[in-house]
Amino acid sequence: xxxxxxxxxxxxxxxxxxxxxxxxxxxxxxxxxxxxxxxxxxxxxxxxxxxxxxxxxxxxxxxxxxxxxxxxxxxxxxxxxxxxxxxxxxxxxxxxxxxxxxxxxxxxxxxxxxxxxxxxxxxxxxxxxxxxxxxxxxxxxxxxxxxxxxxxxxxxxxxxxxxxxxxxxxxxxxxxxxxxxxxxxxxxxxxxxxxxxxxxxxxxxxxxxxxxxxxxxxxxxxxxxxxxxxxxxxxxxxxxxxxxxxxxxxxxxxxxxxxxxxxxxxxxxxxxxxxxxxxxxxxxxxxxxxxxxxxxxxxxxxxxxxxxxxxx
Amino acid sequence: xxxxxxxxxxxxxxxxxxxxxxxxxxxxxxxxxxxxxxxxxxxxxxxxxxxxxxxxxxxxxxxxxxxxxxxxxxxxxxxxxxxxxxxxxxxxxxxxxxxxxxxxxxxxxxxxxxxxxxxxxxxxxxxxxxxxxxxxxxxxxxxxxxxxxxxxxxxxxxxxxxxxxxxxxxxxxxxxxxxxxxxxxxxxxxxxxxxxxxxxxxxxxxxxxxxxxxxxxxxxxxxxxxxxxxxxxxxxxxxxxxxxxxxxxxxxxxxxxxxxxxxxxxxxxxxxxxxxxxxxxxxxxxxxxxxxxxxxxxxxxxxxxxxxxxxxxxxxxxxxxxxxxxxxxxxxxxxxxxxxxxxxxxxxxxxxxxxxxxxxxxxxxxxxxxxxxxxxxxxxxxxxxxxxxxxxxxxxxxxxxxxxxxxxxxxxxxxxxxxxxxxxxxxxxxxxxxxxxxxxxxxxxxxxxxxxxxxxxxxxxxxxxxxxxxxxxxxxxx
Numbered sequence: 001x002x003x004x005x006x007x008x009x010x011x012x013x014x015x016x017x018x019x020x021x022x023x024x025x026x027x028x029x030x031x032x033x034x035x036x037x038x039x040x041x042x043x044x045x046x047x048x049x050x051x052x053x054x055x056x057x058x059x060x061x062x063x064x065x066x067x068x069x070x071x072x073x074x075x076x077x078x079x080x081x082x083x084x085x086x087x088x089x090x091x092x093x094x095x096x097x098x099x100x101x102x103x104x105x106x107x108x109x110x111x112x113x114x115x116x117x118x119x120x121x122x123x124x125x126x127x128x129x130x131x132x133x134x135x136x137x138x139x140x141x142x143x144x145x146x147x148x149x150x151x152x153x154x155x156x157x158x159x160x161x162x163x164x165x166x167x168x169x170x171x172x173x174x175x176x177x178x179x180x181x182x183x184x185x186x187x188x189x190x191x192x193x194x195x196x197x198x199x200x201x202x203x204x205x206x207x208x209x210x211x212x213x214x215x216x217x218x219x220x221x222x223x224x225x226x227x228x229x230x231x232x233x234x235x236x237x238x239x240x241x242x243x244x245x246x247x248x249x250x251x252x253x254x255x256x257x258x259x260x261x262x263x264x265x266x267x268x269x270x271x272x273x274x275x276x277x278x279x280x281x282x283x284x285x286x287x288x289x290x291x292x293x294x295x296x297x298x299x300x301x302x303x304x305x306x307x308x309x310x311x312x
Numbered sequence: 313x314x315x316x317x318x319x320x321x322x323x324x325x326x327x328x329x330x331x332x333x334x335x336x337x338x339x340x341x342x343x344x345x346x347x348x349x350x351x352x353x354x355x356x357x358x359x360x361x362x363x364x365x366x367x368x369x370x371x372x373x374x375x376x377x378x379x380x381x382x383x384x385x386x387x388x389x390x391x392x393x394x395x396x397x398x399x400x401x402x403x404x405x406x407x408x409x410x411x412x413x414x415x416x417x418x419x420x421x422x423x424x425x426x427x428x429x430x431x432x433x434x435x436x437x438x439x440x441x442x443x444x445x446x447x448x449x450x451x452x453x454x455x456x457x458x459x460x461x462x463x464x465x466x467x468x469x470x471x472x473x474x475x476x477x478x479x480x481x482x483x484x485x486x487x488x489x490x491x492x493x494x495x496x497x498x499x500x501x502x503x504x505x506x507x508x509x510x511x512x513x514x515x516x517x518x519x520x521x522x523x524x525x526x527x528x529x530x531x532x533x534x535x536x537x538x539x540x541x542x543x544x545x546x547x548x549x550x551x552x553x554x555x556x557x558x559x560x561x562x563x564x565x566x567x568x569x570x571x572x573x574x575x576x577x578x579x580x581x582x583x584x585x586x587x588x589x590x591x592x593x594x595x596x597x598x599x600x601x602x603x604x605x606x607x608x609x610x611x612x613x614x615x616x617x618x619x620x621x622x623x624x625x626x627x628x629x630x631x632x633x634x635x636x637x638x639x640x641x642x643x644x645x646x647x648x649x650x651x652x653x654x655x656x657x658x659x660x661x662x663x664x665x666x667x668x669x670x671x672x673x674x675x676x677x678x679x680x681x682x683x684x685x686x687x688x689x690x691x692x693x694x695x696x697x698x699x700x701x702x703x704x705x706x707x708x709x710x711x712x713x714x715x716x717x718x719x720x721x722x723x724x725x726x727x728x729x730x731x732x733x734x735x736x737x738x739x740x741x742x743x744x745x746x747x748x749x750x751x752x753x754x755x756x757x758x759x760x761x762x763x764x765x766x767x768x769x770x771x772x773x774x775x776x777x778x779x780x781x782x783x784x785x786x787x788x789x790x
Contacts, residue, residue: 061425061447062749146614147605148541148623160541165609167767253551254608254763270418272753273425273443 054279061273073280083281085256086264087288092171093246093260094239097178101235102228104179105186110216112187113194123191126184134181138248141177145249165250170257174246178239186231193227194220226307229300236296240289261285360680361455364462370689373682374403380686381409381423381434383416386632386708387501387669388435390699391690397698398689404682424449429676432683436672438479438743439557439751441496444672446484446749451673452494454481456684467688471712472499475742480670482747486786487574490747497670498691499711501632504664504741505558506733508619508634509626511650521626521652525563528655529594532602535625544602546615546624551763553755554611557745559628559654560595560762561665565744566657567591572746572786579748579786581779583758584772593771596762608763620645628654630667631730632708638727650728653736664741668711709734754782 055073059066077083108126112119129137144150145164153162164173197220205215243262246252252259252267261281269278364372382388388410395406409431411419420434424444436444444450456462457469469477476499483493509521513535522528532544547559564571569588572579582588599607604618612633618624619634620643627634631651636642638649653662671687673680689695696710700719710720716734724730745751761778765771 061421061443064447142609145606148543148618149621159538160543160605161538163606163608165606167608167763250609251551253760255551255760255767267756270421271756272750273421274753275425 051279052283054276055283057276059276059279061275066276069276073276074284077277077280077284082256082259083264083284086259086261089171089256089258090240090242090260090262093175093178093242093258094236097175097182097239098232098236100175100179101183101186102232104183105231106190106228108183108187109190109194112191126187128184129181130184132181134244135248137177137181138245141173141180141245142249145173165254167254167257170250170254174249174258177245177249178242181245182235182238186235189231189234190224190227193224197223223307226300226304229296229303233293233296233300237289237293240292241285261288359451359455361459361462361684364459364681366461368461368464370402370464370685373679373685376403376679376682377405377407378432378677378679378682378686379407379409379430381411381420381431383413383435384410385413385435385501385669386636387699390702391695393702394695394698398686398695401689402682402685404685406686424674424676427676429674429678431674432677432679433671433673433687435500435669436497438497438666438668438670439553439745441480441482441672442484442747442749442751445482445494445496448675450496451675451677451680452496453498453673453684453687454495456688457495462681462684463688464692467692468712468714471693471714472691473502473711473713473738473741475666475738476502476668476711479666479668479743484749486577486579486748488747490743497672498687499668499670500691502666502668502709502711503630503632504666504709504734504737505562505629505654506631506664506737507626507628507652507654508631508637508649509652510619510622510645510648511728512645512648513622513625514650522655524658525567525591525594525655529598529602532598532626536602538605541623543604543618543624545598545626545628546604546610546618547599547628548612548615549599549603549607549610549759549762549766551608551756551759552611553752553759555759555762556755557665557667558612558630561744562663563595563628563655564588564591565663565665566655566661568657568659570746571744572748579746579783581754581782581786583782584775584779589772589775592762592765592775596765596771599766608766619643619649630708631733635708635727635730647726651730651733653733662737662740663744664737665744666741748786750782750785750788754785757781757785 056068056070057066058069058072112123112126132140142165144152147153147158147160147163150164152164153159163169201219202215205219210218241262242260243266246258246260247263247266250258252263262285265278265281265285268274268281388408392408395408399405416435417440420436420440423431423434425447427449436450441450457467477495478491480497480499481491481493481495482488485492507521514520519531522531528545535544536542548555567587569585569591570582573582574580583592604610604614604624606614612629615624615627615629616633616637619627620637622645634649634651638646640646653664656662671690673683673687677683691711693712693714696712696715697719700710700715700723710716721731745755748754757778761774764774
């Protein structure tokens with residue numbers, strides 16, 4: 001005799017009542033959740049607002065009781081030719097350095113994309129300049145630039161008479177150092193982008209007999225555009241705020257040849273102890289960076305939509 | 313409508329937020345750094361000297377620990393091993409924080425402006441008193457010196473060279489000379505600005521240092537041989553106030569020039585006077601024809617480094633900066649160097665600008681008696697004598713006449729001309745600048761003007777513009 005067990009009916013799921021949250025935890029929750037906001041306010045907004053507020057005072061070491069002076073600092077700085085020289089130097093630096101680093105970075109990324117042994121070695125070597133603090137890089141390049149005992153004039157056969165940090169050459173020399181430090185950053189970013197591209201369009205083009213340059217121009221570059229723009233945005237914004245290696249190499253000189261906005265702010269705030277004037281410099285720099293960043297990010301958005309095919 | 317429907321950030325929104333936020337954060341950090349807190353204008357604490365009563369006793373602050381902010385320098389290096397003796401003498405322990413000279417004054421500015429009182433005493437130069445004194449960041453040491461309960465009867469403040477005592481004292485009134493008002497620091501070590509030259513090379517050529525500025529120009533030019541990477545004379549040229557004060561200000565003064573003149577209750581910049589324009593033009597010409605190629609970037613280590621390497625034949629800078637190059641093992645030219653006062657002025661004067669590393673007390677310190685005992689000990693006869701005798705890196709120019717005439721002279725055997733040079737200039741050595749609170753701004757602008765003239769601008773036009781700007785700056789601040 002066989003017996004069949006009666007079909008089992010699943011036991012009804014026990015509807016467990018959620019354990020009541022203790023009142024003290026309910027009361028604490030809003031405070032815990034607000035911690036990030038408080039940190040943002042204390043850590044970012046408060047110093048920023050305080051710094052901006054100083055721009056409206058006559059706060060300096062020799063002024064015992066600073067008072068509100070409205071826009072006087074802005075009027076003084078905007079009518080100072082040295083400020084506009086700093087703006088010109090900063091923009092010159094940022095545009096040239098960003099363009100050179102982007103072009104070189106793309107070129108290096110394309111070379112490294114061919115996964116040869118040499119390419120793989122260079123991939124590792126490439127990151128070395130990024131691992132050196134810009135101040136140290138400035139010191140190293142300062143020694144190499146020295147006409148009396150530096151290695152550059154010796155290797156290039158320029159004798160002791162070519163001055164890398166002279167009136168007409170200093171801006172190009174500090175850009176050269178920036179290019180040396182940051183081109184690898186662009187190259188690494190672009191290389192990561194290249195390796196994330198789909199292979200199919202390239203394989204189809206190769207079957208159709210398209211040349212390498214045609215594929216680069218019509219396939220790779222449009223798809224790579226968002227990655228390149230990210231690199232451009234990072235580098236351009238960084239260059240607008242450049243300070244460290246320029247200060248080490250030239251301190252803004254000769255004359256005002258390399259006096260960037262950050263160096264102007266440093267000189268006002270730290271050397272001359274004119275805190276309000278330094279804050280005004282930085283506030284104006286912040287406006288420039290903010291407006292530029294907004295514009296570049298909107299361009300990036302368009303490029304991404306275009307790369308995704310959602311916008312012509 | 314739920315909160316989520318109100319705004320749903322997509323990838324692009326997030327990227328945009330991060331981009332703009334990143335820019336804001338980057339800029340805000342320095343904006344905040346520019347605002348150094350509100351300690352600068354705050355009231356200083358009481359001087360405290362009057363609270364010390366009774367007989368003098370080194371152990372009056374026994375058990376205290378003080379913090380001292382210092383920069384690595386031959387003076388500091390020579391004193392470091394002696395701190396244990398100070399602790400043994402007083403029962404006070406000293407915590408010395410060292411910050412490299414390039415960053416030292418940035419750190420000190422920030423520290424003093426904060427009013428936090430983290431450091432009880434600190435190293436300073438005389439020019440810094442003009443900036444740190446008016447906001448009340450430094451303690452007046454005169455009441456401490458005058459209080460016999462706080463100051464050892466053997467201290468002998470008058471033993472410190474008069475030019476040095478005067479250089480560290482001022483009343484902060486525009487137009488007042490140095491030596492008026494409070495004593496804001498005690499000179500600890502100092503340096504005169506004179507010529508150091510490669511004696512071996514001079515002897516080989518059968519030549520001697522120049523006695524007039526025109527002769528110096530000719531001599532330096534003759535010694536310059538760019539093809540063999542040798543040049544006549546090194547002096548500072550970087551975009552810094554420090555370019556003006558050593559050789560330039562010394563010779564500027566000897567040639568009869570002044571930086572400012574008092575007119576009523578205002579200062580008038582006179583670095584564009586006919587004699588100043590003439591001298592400045594010559595100085596820049598000297599840099600161009602016989603100076604280092606990268607002159608606009610030269611600081612004193614570059615100058616002395618070239619002297620020690622045999623690249624520069626002469627250096628016009630602090631004697632203590634050239635002194636280490638002559639110590640065996642320190643440079644290729646060690647043992648070959650000698651000193652000379654440099655060219656006299658047309659009237660034969662040897663007016664010389666000085667630099668003094670001095671010790672000052674933070675007005676926000678809460679351990680002022682201990683800080684004063686430390687300053688008093690470090691600037692006293694016994695400690696300076698020991699530092700001179702034991703300092704491995706040398707201890708150029710002790711601030712006390714008794715120490716110079718005693719222990720220091722015995723160390724000068726291998727330094728031809730050092731003592732003679734010192735004795736020739738010391739009587740006319742002090743601060744040659746007119747004291748004013750905008751020293752760093754106006755003097756850096758002066759260095760920028762030299763660089764502009766070096767780059768080809770007309771000296772008269774450039775110095776006229778500099779004088780106009782500096783006149784406005786010094787009177788605006790007063």
